[in-house]
Amino acid sequence: MISDTYVIAGRSFSRLRREPGELIGFLLFPVIMIVLFAYVFGSAIALPGGGDYSSFLMPGIFMQTMALTAVQAAIRTSTDMTRGIIDRFRSMPIARAAVLTGANLAELLLRLLGLAGMAGCALLLTNWSPHRGVAATAAGFGLLALFGLAMIWVGTFIGLAVASPAIADQATFSWLFPMTFLANTFVPTQGLPFWLRPVADWNPMSATVAGVRALFGNPSPSATHAAWPLQHPIGMSLAWSVALLAVFVPLSVWRYRKASPR
Template sequence: MTALTAPASRAGRLRWTLTDGLTLIGRELSRLRQEPGELIGALIFPATMVVLFGYVFGSAITVPGGGNYREYLMPGLFAMVTFTATMAVTLRVATDASRGVMDRFRSMPVARSAVPFGQTGAEILSGVLGLAVMAAAGLLVGWRAHGGVWPTAEAFLLLALMRYALSWAGCYLGLVVRNEQTADQLIPLVFPVTMLSNSFVPTGGMPTVLQVIADWNPVSALTAACRDLFGNPGAPADGAGLAWPLAHPVAATLGWSALLLAVFVPLSVRTYQRRGR
């Protein structure tokens, strides 16, 4: 195709978008091969968190109802890394925008929605690799998934789905910020969101206001869903007396993911298109 005119049919436009999106995913993966330090850092960070939190917190915190703290911790770390990965997409998109890469894409016969699709698609592929490294580190420190093969697979699929949904939020934020220095300064803002949850400690001992926030935090729902599916300590027993997201964590996580995709997919595509006008 040599012009920016989109195909007339809906099927043709969809095929055009998917083809260009896959090409841009390949571009992102190729960039990671050329800059391996970014990929190595992204893989080392989860493994470091496992060792640091597992042994530092593990010596001081008692799991409610008993159990191995590292098994209690791992679902929380999976959720934490899933949410912090949002800023990696934000930084990459903002860097491309500030360096004129987005403007170059707009001057080429590339489907408009394919550019955000390529950014988010590359993120989910690197995210799956990061989850594998983190799971291996967890196994080394004593974490085990006791729920069985299918529930374990469901837990990892939930993590991947949430990561993909969050990558669209990161893509939108990067398109809005359009400055890599500003995006880099926003990274620490993610940590309060992940810490104010049930990832590392039960929410029952928090002050009432903070407990309500933590219970309805999507990080807490994802953590509780993984504990339930992995069969790890801290999983909701019967849901009695718990906030709805913690009593129904899988449904809550699916709901949060669907909401994020419904909001940020169209926002990202529309923002990218408007930047070119």
């Protein structure tokens, strides 16, 4: 299974040679996001209690990048199903679990490459930097990687469940992108209306962003927040990621076995 997983992952990497535009997108997207939010929006946003906004912002953008991996995973999985590639894999003497695991491993590594580029741009173009040492910084990126892996499996299930890549895009992006804003990604949740604030506080993305800020030593107005998830953000982020994996990995495998040719 391990050997087959690496073969399937290599197939995903080989696609970059035929479609170099995707790699260019990985390199340009970090710069666009940083300039748009850190310089355009950041010029008009002040944090409660003070602090540099770009240092507050970057963990949120890192999380959004990893969360949106679900969209690409859904489109990629649905495309493979539509083109009959999954059916060909089923006819081959390879481990069934390797098909999904290998593709998702490659997806995660590609997104981590984009995340590394974004972190490098942030170090060069903004005042953001980690302040708590190598171990804590590595733990922060590990938290992002785990959350990204969980979101990839969410997207994989959606891609297996819908009929076409276009529907997979709509079924993922339409709710996921707004959810990245209904969190502490770009602004603290303290200023939200009372009826909306609990949704943002218990959003898994809020816990992940707050946990990464804590590990990086970046400004976090939620440090004195009354919401339990934001008082224990690292543990809650781990719990949310593990829970998503526990639900969507078996669901994806089940759907993969039951999926009919398209």
